[in-house]
Amino acid sequence: MKLQKLISALSLVGIVLVLPGTAWAWTYTPASTEDVVSAPHLSADGKYMVVLNDVKKKTFDQVLFFNTGSNKPAWTYSPTEMTVSSDISGNGKYVAAVGSKIWLFKKESNRPVWSVKAPQGVIDAVSLNTAGNRMAIGDRSSTVRLYSTASSKGPSNPGMSVRARTAS
Numbered sequence: 497m498k499l500q501k502l503i504s505a506l507s508l509v510g511i512v513l514v515l516p517g518t519a520w521a522w523t524y525t526p527a528s529t530e531d532v533v534s535a536p537h538l539s540a541d542g543k544y545m546v547v548l549n550d551v552k553k554k555t556f557d558q559v560l561f562f563n564t565g566s567n568k569p570a571w572t573y574s575p576t577e578m579t580v581s582s583d584i585s586g587n588g589k590y591v592a593a594v595g596s597k598i599w600l601f602k603k604e605s606n607r608p609v610w611s612v613k614a615p616q617g618v619i620d621a622v623s624l625n626t627a628g629n630r631m632a633i634g635d636r637s638s639t640v641r642l643y644s645t646a647s648s649k650g651p652s653n654p655g656m657s658v659r660a661r662t663a664s
Contacts, residue, residue: 521564522566522567523567524547524560524562524567524568524569526549526551528551528552528553530552530553531549531550531551531552532549532550532552533547533548533549533550533560534547534548534550535547535548535581535582537582537583537584538564538584539584539585539586539587539588540586540587540588540626541587541588542564543563543564543565543588544561544562544563544564544584544588544603545561545562545564545584546559546560546561546562546582546583546584546591546593547559547560547562547582548560548579548581548582548593549572554574556574556575556576556577556578556579556595557575557579557580557595558572558573558574558575558579559572559573559575559579559582559591559593559599559601559606560572561573561591561601561603561606570603571605571606572606573593573599573601573606573608575593575595575597575599577595577596577597578595578596578618579593579594579595580594580595580618580619580620580621581593581594581595581619581620581621581622582594582622583622583623583624584624585624585625585626585627585628586624586625586626586627586628587626587627587628588603589602589603589627589628590602590603590624590628590645591603592622592624592631592645593622594614594619594620594621594622594633595614595618595619596613596614596618596619597611597612597613597614598611598612598613598614598619598622598631598633598650598651599611600631600645600651609648610647610648610649610650611650612650612651614635615635615641616635616636616637616639617635617636617637618635618636619633619634619635620634620635620636621633621634622634624645628645629644629645629646630642630643630644630645631643631644631645631651
C-alpha cells in the first residue's frame with residue numbers, strides 16, 4: 497500500500513515527513529514555539545496531508561492542509577468553533593474536521609463545502625473513506641454515525657447510528 501511508503505512523524509515542535517530509506521523530506525515548525533501540531537493524516541498516495549495546529553494565542557485549533565511537495569501549508573482554516581479531530585480522504589480530494597461542528601473541505605480551498613452543528617455535543621473523531629463520499633464520526637455520547645457527504649448542504653441522514661454499550 498502506498499501509504500506505507502510515506503510516514504509522518506509528530507513532535508511537539510513540528511511535523512517531520514519521512515521517506516523510507518532517507519532522511520526526512522521536510523519539516524514544518526509552527527510560527528510560535530508555544531503552538532503544537534497534532535494528528536497528521538496522509539492521503540493514500542502520500543501527496544497530501546492534513547494536521548491540526550493548536551495556536552496558543554487563539555481559542556480554537558487551525559486546520560492545515562499540505563501538498564507534501566512543500567513544507568508550507570497550501571491553506572489554513574481558522575474556525576470559530578472547537579476543533580478536535582481531522583482526516584483526509586484516501587484520494588486526497590476531501591478534508592474533514594470535527595469538534596462542536598462538522599466541516600467538509602475540498603483540497604483546493606480553505607472555504608468549507610459545508611459545515612453543520614454537531615448532532616449531539618462534541619464530535620471527537622472523524623474518518624473519511626477513500627473516495628471521500630462517506631464519513632464516520634464518533635461523539636462523546638458513545639455514538640458512531642455514518643454519513644454520506646454528497647450533499648452540498650451537509651451530511652445526509654446517517655446510514656447507520658450505533659450507540660456503544662459497556663460490558664457488564
